[in-house]
Amino acid sequence: MKRRDFITNMMLAGGTLALGGCVSPKDKEFVPKQAEDGSEYITEPAKRVSILAKTDVLVVGGGPAGVAAAVAASRTGAETYLLERYNHLGGLWTGGLVLPLLSTHGLSQSGERVQVIHGVSGEMVDRLRAMNMAIDEVNPTIDPEAGKYVLDEMVSEAGVHVLYHTWAAGAIMDKRTIKGVYVESKSGRQAILAKVVIDCTGDGDVFKWAGEQFDVIKYAIGMNYRVGNADKVNRKAPGYVYQNIGSDTPIPGVSWYNVWGEVEQDALDVENLSRLQQKFRKDTWEHIQEVKKMPGYQDIYLLDTASQIGVRLSRILDGEYMLTLEDSMTYRNFDDAIGVSGAWTNLTYKDQRITPSKRPYWQIPYRSLVPKTIDNLLVAGRCFCYEKALMEDARIIGTCLVTGQGAGTAAALAVKSNELPRNIDIQKLRQSLVNQHVWFGA
Protein backbone atom coordinates (compact mmCIF):
# COMPACT_ATOMS: atom_id res chain seq x y z
CA MET A 1 0.00 0.00 0.00
CA LYS A 2 1.32 3.48 -0.91
CA ARG A 3 1.84 5.98 1.95
CA ARG A 4 -0.91 8.35 0.63
CA ASP A 5 -3.42 5.47 0.37
CA PHE A 6 -2.49 4.32 3.89
CA ILE A 7 -3.17 7.83 5.33
CA THR A 8 -6.46 8.13 3.43
CA ASN A 9 -7.57 4.72 4.69
CA MET A 10 -6.68 5.65 8.25
CA MET A 11 -8.67 8.90 8.04
CA LEU A 12 -11.69 7.09 6.57
CA ALA A 13 -11.46 4.58 9.42
CA GLY A 14 -11.67 7.47 11.88
CA GLY A 15 -8.08 7.06 13.05
CA THR A 16 -5.94 10.04 14.06
CA LEU A 17 -2.34 10.38 13.01
CA ALA A 18 0.41 12.42 14.59
CA LEU A 19 2.61 13.44 11.68
CA GLY A 20 5.76 15.61 11.63
CA GLY A 21 5.32 18.19 14.45
CA CYS A 22 1.59 17.54 14.95
CA VAL A 23 1.34 15.95 18.44
CA SER A 24 -1.62 15.29 20.72
CA PRO A 25 -1.73 17.17 24.09
CA LYS A 26 -0.86 13.88 25.89
CA ASP A 27 2.27 13.40 23.78
CA LYS A 28 3.46 16.90 24.72
CA GLU A 29 4.16 15.80 28.31
CA PHE A 30 6.82 13.52 26.96
CA VAL A 31 8.77 16.10 25.02
CA PRO A 32 12.23 15.89 26.64
CA LYS A 33 13.42 18.96 28.54
CA GLN A 34 16.95 20.25 28.70
CA ALA A 35 19.06 20.23 31.88
CA GLU A 36 21.61 22.94 32.76
CA ASP A 37 24.43 20.76 31.39
CA GLY A 38 22.64 20.40 28.04
CA SER A 39 21.56 16.78 28.55
CA GLU A 40 17.90 15.87 27.99
CA TYR A 41 15.51 14.45 30.55
CA ILE A 42 11.86 13.56 31.11
CA THR A 43 9.96 13.49 34.42
CA GLU A 44 8.61 10.20 35.73
CA PRO A 45 5.10 10.57 37.19
CA ALA A 46 4.70 9.76 40.93
CA LYS A 47 2.92 6.50 41.71
CA ARG A 48 2.08 4.21 44.65
CA VAL A 49 4.69 1.61 45.47
CA SER A 50 3.68 -1.49 47.43
CA ILE A 51 5.80 -2.56 50.40
CA LEU A 52 7.39 -5.94 49.77
CA ALA A 53 8.86 -6.34 53.27
CA LYS A 54 9.67 -4.58 56.53
CA THR A 55 12.75 -5.92 58.24
CA ASP A 56 15.44 -5.15 60.80
CA VAL A 57 18.43 -5.33 58.45
CA LEU A 58 18.48 -5.09 54.66
CA VAL A 59 21.68 -6.10 52.87
CA VAL A 60 21.87 -4.87 49.28
CA GLY A 61 24.13 -6.99 47.06
CA GLY A 62 24.99 -10.67 47.52
CA GLY A 63 28.75 -10.62 46.87
CA PRO A 64 31.32 -11.75 49.47
CA ALA A 65 30.61 -8.69 51.64
CA GLY A 66 26.82 -9.03 51.35
CA VAL A 67 26.76 -12.72 52.21
CA ALA A 68 29.06 -12.24 55.22
CA ALA A 69 26.94 -9.27 56.35
CA ALA A 70 23.64 -11.12 56.00
CA VAL A 71 24.85 -14.27 57.77
CA ALA A 72 26.36 -12.22 60.63
CA ALA A 73 23.28 -9.99 61.04
CA SER A 74 20.90 -12.92 61.08
CA ARG A 75 23.04 -14.97 63.48
CA THR A 76 23.22 -11.92 65.77
CA GLY A 77 19.44 -12.01 66.03
CA ALA A 78 18.17 -9.50 63.46
CA GLU A 79 15.54 -10.32 60.86
CA THR A 80 17.58 -9.97 57.68
CA TYR A 81 16.82 -9.60 53.97
CA LEU A 82 19.51 -10.00 51.31
CA LEU A 83 18.79 -8.81 47.80
CA GLU A 84 20.76 -9.65 44.69
CA ARG A 85 20.19 -8.63 41.07
CA TYR A 86 21.53 -11.91 39.60
CA ASN A 87 20.71 -15.57 40.28
CA HIS A 88 23.58 -16.48 42.61
CA LEU A 89 25.50 -15.36 45.66
CA GLY A 90 29.23 -14.63 45.77
CA GLY A 91 29.33 -11.65 43.39
CA LEU A 92 32.64 -11.47 41.55
CA TRP A 93 34.06 -14.34 43.61
CA THR A 94 31.72 -16.84 41.93
CA GLY A 95 29.83 -15.09 39.09
CA GLY A 96 32.93 -13.10 38.15
CA LEU A 97 35.09 -16.26 38.11
CA VAL A 98 37.54 -14.51 40.46
CA LEU A 99 38.41 -17.76 42.15
CA PRO A 100 41.36 -17.22 44.56
CA LEU A 101 40.39 -15.83 47.95
CA LEU A 102 43.05 -13.17 48.65
CA SER A 103 44.52 -12.66 51.13
CA THR A 104 44.12 -15.22 53.82
CA HIS A 105 47.56 -14.58 55.38
CA GLY A 106 49.71 -11.71 56.62
CA LEU A 107 52.95 -11.14 58.50
CA SER A 108 52.63 -11.01 62.28
CA GLN A 109 54.72 -8.66 64.43
CA SER A 110 56.86 -11.62 65.46
CA GLY A 111 57.67 -12.26 61.79
CA GLU A 112 55.46 -15.29 61.11
CA ARG A 113 53.09 -15.55 58.14
CA VAL A 114 49.79 -16.25 59.91
CA GLN A 115 46.23 -16.89 58.82
CA VAL A 116 44.15 -13.75 59.27
CA ILE A 117 40.85 -14.86 57.76
CA HIS A 118 38.64 -16.50 60.36
CA GLY A 119 34.98 -16.07 61.37
CA VAL A 120 32.40 -16.38 58.59
CA SER A 121 35.09 -16.34 55.88
CA GLY A 122 37.08 -19.11 57.57
CA GLU A 123 33.86 -21.13 57.77
CA MET A 124 33.18 -20.66 54.05
CA VAL A 125 36.64 -21.96 53.19
CA ASP A 126 36.34 -24.88 55.64
CA ARG A 127 33.06 -25.95 54.03
CA LEU A 128 34.56 -25.72 50.54
CA ARG A 129 37.64 -27.68 51.61
CA ALA A 130 35.44 -30.40 53.12
CA MET A 131 33.84 -30.77 49.66
CA ASN A 132 37.30 -30.83 47.97
CA MET A 133 36.26 -27.61 46.26
CA ALA A 134 39.12 -25.38 47.47
CA ILE A 135 42.78 -25.91 46.61
CA ASP A 136 45.92 -24.39 48.19
CA GLU A 137 46.39 -23.68 51.89
CA VAL A 138 47.19 -19.98 51.43
CA ASN A 139 44.82 -17.91 49.26
CA PRO A 140 42.68 -20.91 48.23
CA THR A 141 41.19 -21.16 44.74
CA ILE A 142 37.60 -22.33 44.85
CA ASP A 143 35.15 -23.86 42.42
CA PRO A 144 32.54 -21.21 41.55
CA GLU A 145 29.51 -23.52 41.49
CA ALA A 146 30.49 -25.04 44.84
CA GLY A 147 30.92 -21.47 46.11
CA LYS A 148 27.39 -20.52 45.05
CA TYR A 149 26.08 -23.70 46.69
CA VAL A 150 27.91 -23.14 50.01
CA LEU A 151 26.93 -19.46 50.26
CA ASP A 152 23.30 -20.29 49.56
CA GLU A 153 23.47 -23.02 52.21
CA MET A 154 24.97 -20.63 54.77
CA VAL A 155 22.38 -17.87 54.29
CA SER A 156 19.56 -20.44 54.37
CA GLU A 157 20.85 -22.01 57.58
CA ALA A 158 21.18 -18.55 59.14
CA GLY A 159 17.52 -17.81 58.29
CA VAL A 160 18.21 -14.94 55.88
CA HIS A 161 15.38 -14.03 53.46
CA VAL A 162 17.03 -13.99 50.04
CA LEU A 163 15.56 -12.13 47.07
CA TYR A 164 17.23 -13.01 43.78
CA HIS A 165 16.50 -11.35 40.44
CA THR A 166 15.89 -8.10 42.31
CA TRP A 167 17.63 -4.81 41.57
CA ALA A 168 17.86 -2.09 44.19
CA ALA A 169 16.81 1.03 42.29
CA GLY A 170 16.80 3.92 44.76
CA ALA A 171 17.06 4.93 48.41
CA ILE A 172 13.98 5.75 50.48
CA MET A 173 15.00 8.76 52.56
CA ASP A 174 13.54 10.70 55.46
CA LYS A 175 15.87 13.72 55.62
CA ARG A 176 19.27 12.20 56.47
CA THR A 177 17.94 8.79 57.52
CA ILE A 178 17.67 5.88 55.11
CA LYS A 179 14.38 4.03 55.52
CA GLY A 180 14.89 1.32 52.91
CA VAL A 181 15.26 0.92 49.17
CA TYR A 182 13.05 0.80 46.09
CA VAL A 183 13.48 -2.44 44.19
CA GLU A 184 12.70 -3.50 40.62
CA SER A 185 11.95 -7.09 39.63
CA LYS A 186 9.48 -9.13 37.61
CA SER A 187 7.01 -8.22 40.40
CA GLY A 188 7.39 -4.57 39.42
CA ARG A 189 8.58 -1.64 41.50
CA GLN A 190 8.30 -2.27 45.25
CA ALA A 191 9.79 -1.00 48.49
CA ILE A 192 11.67 -2.79 51.27
CA LEU A 193 11.77 -0.90 54.57
CA ALA A 194 14.53 -1.60 57.09
CA LYS A 195 15.87 -0.26 60.37
CA VAL A 196 19.44 -0.53 59.03
CA VAL A 197 20.55 -0.84 55.40
CA ILE A 198 23.98 -2.21 54.44
CA ASP A 199 25.33 -1.18 51.04
CA CYS A 200 27.21 -4.20 49.65
CA THR A 201 26.65 -3.39 45.97
CA GLY A 202 30.40 -3.03 45.36
CA ASP A 203 29.63 0.16 43.43
CA GLY A 204 28.14 2.07 46.37
CA ASP A 205 24.79 2.43 44.59
CA VAL A 206 22.88 2.90 47.84
CA PHE A 207 25.12 5.53 49.44
CA LYS A 208 25.10 7.42 46.14
CA TRP A 209 21.27 7.49 46.04
CA ALA A 210 21.18 8.43 49.72
CA GLY A 211 23.28 11.52 48.99
CA GLU A 212 26.48 10.50 50.78
CA GLN A 213 29.93 11.82 49.75
CA PHE A 214 32.18 9.52 47.73
CA ASP A 215 35.15 9.34 45.38
CA VAL A 216 35.21 7.54 42.01
CA ILE A 217 38.13 5.44 40.81
CA LYS A 218 38.39 4.46 37.14
CA TYR A 219 40.33 1.22 37.06
CA ALA A 220 40.87 -1.88 34.93
CA ILE A 221 37.79 -3.91 33.96
CA GLY A 222 38.19 -7.48 32.68
CA MET A 223 36.11 -10.61 32.15
CA ASN A 224 37.46 -13.90 33.44
CA TYR A 225 36.89 -17.29 31.85
CA ARG A 226 37.52 -20.98 32.35
CA VAL A 227 39.10 -23.47 29.98
CA GLY A 228 38.17 -27.16 29.74
CA ASN A 229 40.53 -30.07 28.89
CA ALA A 230 43.45 -28.09 30.27
CA ASP A 231 44.99 -31.44 31.26
CA LYS A 232 44.78 -32.72 27.68
CA VAL A 233 47.48 -30.37 26.40
CA ASN A 234 50.10 -32.50 24.66
CA ARG A 235 53.45 -31.02 25.62
CA LYS A 236 55.24 -33.60 23.47
CA ALA A 237 53.50 -32.51 20.25
CA PRO A 238 55.97 -31.49 17.51
CA GLY A 239 56.35 -27.69 17.53
CA TYR A 240 54.78 -27.33 21.02
CA VAL A 241 55.21 -23.85 22.54
CA TYR A 242 53.80 -23.01 26.00
CA GLN A 243 50.54 -21.03 25.98
CA ASN A 244 49.06 -19.52 29.13
CA ILE A 245 45.61 -21.05 29.54
CA GLY A 246 45.28 -20.12 33.20
CA SER A 247 45.74 -21.66 36.64
CA ASP A 248 44.43 -24.81 38.25
CA THR A 249 41.01 -25.03 39.89
CA PRO A 250 39.62 -27.75 42.17
CA ILE A 251 38.16 -29.53 39.11
CA PRO A 252 40.82 -31.59 37.31
CA GLY A 253 41.30 -30.40 33.73
CA VAL A 254 39.57 -27.06 34.32
CA SER A 255 41.69 -23.91 34.51
CA TRP A 256 40.68 -20.29 35.14
CA TYR A 257 42.11 -17.22 33.46
CA ASN A 258 42.27 -13.76 35.03
CA VAL A 259 41.74 -11.00 32.44
CA TRP A 260 43.23 -7.64 33.45
CA GLY A 261 41.28 -6.05 30.60
CA GLU A 262 41.15 -2.36 29.76
CA VAL A 263 42.60 0.25 32.11
CA GLU A 264 40.95 3.43 33.49
CA GLN A 265 37.41 2.29 32.69
CA ASP A 266 34.21 3.93 33.87
CA ALA A 267 32.23 1.20 35.61
CA LEU A 268 29.24 3.48 36.15
CA ASP A 269 28.49 4.05 32.45
CA VAL A 270 26.17 1.36 31.06
CA GLU A 271 27.20 2.04 27.47
CA ASN A 272 30.83 1.53 28.38
CA LEU A 273 30.02 -1.69 30.26
CA SER A 274 28.09 -2.93 27.22
CA ARG A 275 30.94 -2.07 24.86
CA LEU A 276 33.41 -3.93 27.08
CA GLN A 277 31.08 -6.90 27.43
CA GLN A 278 30.85 -7.35 23.64
CA LYS A 279 34.58 -6.83 23.19
CA PHE A 280 35.50 -9.40 25.86
CA ARG A 281 33.02 -11.93 24.44
CA LYS A 282 34.56 -11.61 20.95
CA ASP A 283 38.21 -11.46 22.11
CA THR A 284 37.87 -14.45 24.43
CA TRP A 285 36.20 -16.71 21.87
CA GLU A 286 38.64 -15.77 19.12
CA HIS A 287 41.66 -16.07 21.42
CA ILE A 288 40.75 -19.62 22.44
CA GLN A 289 40.18 -20.61 18.78
CA GLU A 290 43.70 -19.33 18.02
CA VAL A 291 45.21 -21.24 20.96
CA LYS A 292 43.46 -24.43 19.76
CA LYS A 293 45.43 -24.15 16.50
CA MET A 294 48.75 -24.31 18.42
CA PRO A 295 50.52 -27.71 18.47
CA GLY A 296 49.32 -29.75 21.45
CA TYR A 297 46.34 -27.51 22.30
CA GLN A 298 43.68 -28.82 19.91
CA ASP A 299 41.53 -30.42 22.66
CA ILE A 300 41.10 -27.39 24.93
CA TYR A 301 37.84 -25.44 24.77
CA LEU A 302 36.20 -22.36 26.27
CA LEU A 303 34.20 -23.79 29.19
CA ASP A 304 32.49 -20.58 30.28
CA THR A 305 32.88 -16.84 30.68
CA ALA A 306 32.05 -14.84 33.81
CA SER A 307 28.39 -13.93 34.22
CA GLN A 308 29.42 -10.75 36.07
CA ILE A 309 31.73 -8.33 34.27
CA GLY A 310 34.94 -7.74 36.21
CA VAL A 311 34.61 -4.29 37.74
CA ARG A 312 37.52 -3.82 40.14
CA LEU A 313 36.63 -0.38 41.48
CA SER A 314 34.12 2.42 41.05
CA ARG A 315 32.69 4.48 43.96
CA ILE A 316 34.52 4.58 47.31
CA LEU A 317 32.77 5.93 50.39
CA ASP A 318 34.03 9.10 52.06
CA GLY A 319 33.32 7.70 55.51
CA GLU A 320 34.08 8.59 59.11
CA TYR A 321 37.63 7.25 58.87
CA MET A 322 39.75 6.83 55.74
CA LEU A 323 42.00 3.81 56.23
CA THR A 324 45.52 4.48 54.93
CA LEU A 325 48.40 2.50 53.49
CA GLU A 326 50.46 3.79 56.42
CA ASP A 327 47.94 2.20 58.82
CA SER A 328 48.28 -1.09 56.96
CA MET A 329 52.10 -1.05 57.04
CA THR A 330 52.53 -0.17 60.72
CA TYR A 331 50.29 -2.59 62.63
CA ARG A 332 48.09 0.33 63.62
CA ASN A 333 45.71 -0.71 66.39
CA PHE A 334 42.17 0.62 66.32
CA ASP A 335 39.89 0.59 69.36
CA ASP A 336 36.99 -0.04 66.97
CA ALA A 337 38.70 -2.75 64.85
CA ILE A 338 36.30 -5.27 63.31
CA GLY A 339 38.99 -7.70 62.13
CA VAL A 340 42.17 -7.89 60.08
CA SER A 341 43.03 -8.55 56.47
CA GLY A 342 46.15 -9.59 54.60
CA ALA A 343 48.12 -8.22 51.65
CA TRP A 344 48.84 -9.79 48.28
CA THR A 345 50.73 -7.28 46.12
CA ASN A 346 54.26 -5.93 45.90
CA LEU A 347 54.41 -2.26 46.70
CA THR A 348 56.84 0.54 47.23
CA TYR A 349 56.65 1.92 50.74
CA LYS A 350 59.10 4.54 52.01
CA ASP A 351 61.26 3.94 48.90
CA GLN A 352 61.50 0.20 49.56
CA ARG A 353 60.00 -2.57 47.44
CA ILE A 354 58.02 -4.82 49.78
CA THR A 355 56.88 -8.28 48.68
CA PRO A 356 53.56 -9.76 49.90
CA SER A 357 55.32 -12.20 52.23
CA LYS A 358 56.84 -9.19 54.04
CA ARG A 359 53.59 -7.23 54.27
CA PRO A 360 51.95 -6.96 57.72
CA TYR A 361 48.39 -7.93 58.39
CA TRP A 362 46.27 -4.84 59.03
CA GLN A 363 43.26 -3.95 61.13
CA ILE A 364 40.07 -2.47 59.72
CA PRO A 365 38.24 0.09 61.90
CA TYR A 366 34.46 0.13 62.16
CA ARG A 367 34.39 3.87 61.37
CA SER A 368 35.55 3.09 57.81
CA LEU A 369 32.17 1.42 57.24
CA VAL A 370 30.16 4.33 58.65
CA PRO A 371 29.03 7.17 56.33
CA LYS A 372 29.66 10.74 57.49
CA THR A 373 26.11 12.03 57.21
CA ILE A 374 23.48 9.38 56.47
CA ASP A 375 21.99 7.57 59.47
CA ASN A 376 21.11 3.86 59.59
CA LEU A 377 23.37 3.08 56.64
CA LEU A 378 26.56 0.97 56.73
CA VAL A 379 28.90 0.12 53.87
CA ALA A 380 30.91 -3.07 53.35
CA GLY A 381 32.96 -4.60 50.54
CA ARG A 382 35.12 -2.95 47.91
CA CYS A 383 33.39 0.43 48.31
CA PHE A 384 34.14 1.06 52.02
CA CYS A 385 36.34 4.03 53.01
CA TYR A 386 40.10 3.79 52.32
CA GLU A 387 42.75 5.84 50.54
CA LYS A 388 43.62 5.01 46.95
CA ALA A 389 47.11 3.79 47.88
CA LEU A 390 45.49 0.90 49.77
CA MET A 391 43.05 -0.09 47.03
CA GLU A 392 44.79 -3.29 45.90
CA ASP A 393 44.42 -4.83 49.34
CA ALA A 394 41.17 -3.16 50.35
CA ARG A 395 39.18 -4.46 47.36
CA ILE A 396 40.16 -8.16 47.64
CA ILE A 397 37.71 -10.84 48.71
CA GLY A 398 39.21 -11.45 52.17
CA THR A 399 38.87 -7.78 53.10
CA CYS A 400 35.31 -7.68 51.72
CA LEU A 401 34.34 -10.70 53.84
CA VAL A 402 35.78 -9.12 57.01
CA THR A 403 34.01 -5.79 56.41
CA GLY A 404 30.76 -7.66 55.68
CA GLN A 405 30.84 -9.60 58.93
CA GLY A 406 31.64 -6.43 60.88
CA ALA A 407 28.85 -4.43 59.25
CA GLY A 408 26.26 -7.20 59.63
CA THR A 409 27.04 -7.69 63.31
CA ALA A 410 27.00 -3.93 63.97
CA ALA A 411 23.68 -3.52 62.16
CA ALA A 412 22.06 -6.25 64.25
CA LEU A 413 23.43 -4.77 67.49
CA ALA A 414 22.12 -1.33 66.48
CA VAL A 415 18.64 -2.77 65.96
CA LYS A 416 18.75 -4.70 69.27
CA SER A 417 19.90 -1.68 71.30
CA ASN A 418 17.74 0.79 69.36
CA GLU A 419 20.80 2.95 68.64
CA LEU A 420 22.09 4.52 65.46
CA PRO A 421 24.82 2.30 63.97
CA ARG A 422 27.34 5.13 64.53
CA ASN A 423 26.53 5.15 68.27
CA ILE A 424 26.62 1.46 69.13
CA ASP A 425 28.73 0.17 72.01
CA ILE A 426 32.03 -0.76 70.35
CA GLN A 427 33.02 -3.16 73.13
CA LYS A 428 29.80 -5.12 72.55
CA LEU A 429 30.55 -5.18 68.82
CA ARG A 430 34.05 -6.50 69.40
CA GLN A 431 32.85 -9.09 71.90
CA SER A 432 30.19 -10.29 69.48
CA LEU A 433 32.84 -10.61 66.73
CA VAL A 434 35.16 -12.51 69.09
CA ASN A 435 32.28 -14.89 69.81
CA GLN A 436 32.04 -15.41 66.03
CA HIS A 437 35.76 -16.33 65.91
CA VAL A 438 36.85 -13.12 64.19
CA TRP A 439 40.57 -12.43 64.71
CA PHE A 440 41.94 -8.98 65.60
CA GLY A 441 45.69 -9.68 65.40
CA ALA A 442 48.10 -10.80 68.07
Ligand SMILES: Cc1cc2nc3c(=O)[nH]c(=O)nc-3n(C[C@H](O)[C@H](O)[C@H](O)COP(=O)(O)OP(=O)(O)OC[C@H]3O[C@@H](n4cnc5c(N)ncnc54)[C@H](O)[C@@H]3O)c2cc1C
Ligand atom coordinates in the same frame (compact mmCIF):
# COMPACT_ATOMS: atom_id res chain seq x y z
C1 LIG B 1 38.89 -9.37 37.07
C2 LIG B 1 39.04 -9.34 38.57
C3 LIG B 1 39.98 -10.14 39.19
C4 LIG B 1 40.10 -10.12 40.58
N1 LIG B 1 40.97 -11.00 41.19
C5 LIG B 1 40.89 -11.18 42.52
C6 LIG B 1 41.57 -12.28 43.14
O1 LIG B 1 42.26 -13.06 42.48
N2 LIG B 1 41.39 -12.45 44.49
C7 LIG B 1 40.65 -11.59 45.24
O2 LIG B 1 40.56 -11.78 46.46
N3 LIG B 1 40.00 -10.54 44.68
C8 LIG B 1 40.07 -10.35 43.34
N4 LIG B 1 39.35 -9.35 42.76
C9 LIG B 1 38.55 -8.44 43.61
C10 LIG B 1 37.29 -9.07 44.20
O3 LIG B 1 36.80 -10.06 43.37
C11 LIG B 1 36.19 -8.05 44.42
O4 LIG B 1 36.69 -6.80 44.80
C12 LIG B 1 35.22 -8.56 45.49
O5 LIG B 1 34.51 -9.66 44.99
C13 LIG B 1 34.26 -7.46 45.91
O6 LIG B 1 33.29 -8.00 46.77
P1 LIG B 1 31.97 -7.16 47.09
O7 LIG B 1 31.09 -8.03 47.89
O8 LIG B 1 32.36 -5.84 47.62
O9 LIG B 1 31.35 -6.83 45.66
P2 LIG B 1 30.94 -7.80 44.37
O10 LIG B 1 31.73 -9.04 44.42
O11 LIG B 1 31.05 -6.90 43.25
O12 LIG B 1 29.44 -8.14 44.74
C14 LIG B 1 28.43 -7.17 44.68
C15 LIG B 1 27.10 -7.87 44.45
O13 LIG B 1 26.06 -6.90 44.51
C16 LIG B 1 25.16 -7.10 43.42
N5 LIG B 1 24.60 -5.78 43.10
C17 LIG B 1 25.27 -4.70 42.66
N6 LIG B 1 24.43 -3.66 42.49
C18 LIG B 1 23.19 -4.11 42.81
C19 LIG B 1 21.91 -3.51 42.83
N7 LIG B 1 21.73 -2.22 42.48
N8 LIG B 1 20.86 -4.26 43.21
C20 LIG B 1 21.02 -5.58 43.55
N9 LIG B 1 22.22 -6.20 43.54
C21 LIG B 1 23.30 -5.46 43.19
C22 LIG B 1 26.04 -7.67 42.31
O14 LIG B 1 25.26 -8.39 41.38
C23 LIG B 1 27.01 -8.54 43.10
O15 LIG B 1 26.54 -9.86 43.24
C24 LIG B 1 39.24 -9.29 41.36
C25 LIG B 1 38.32 -8.47 40.72
C26 LIG B 1 38.20 -8.51 39.36
C27 LIG B 1 37.17 -7.65 38.71
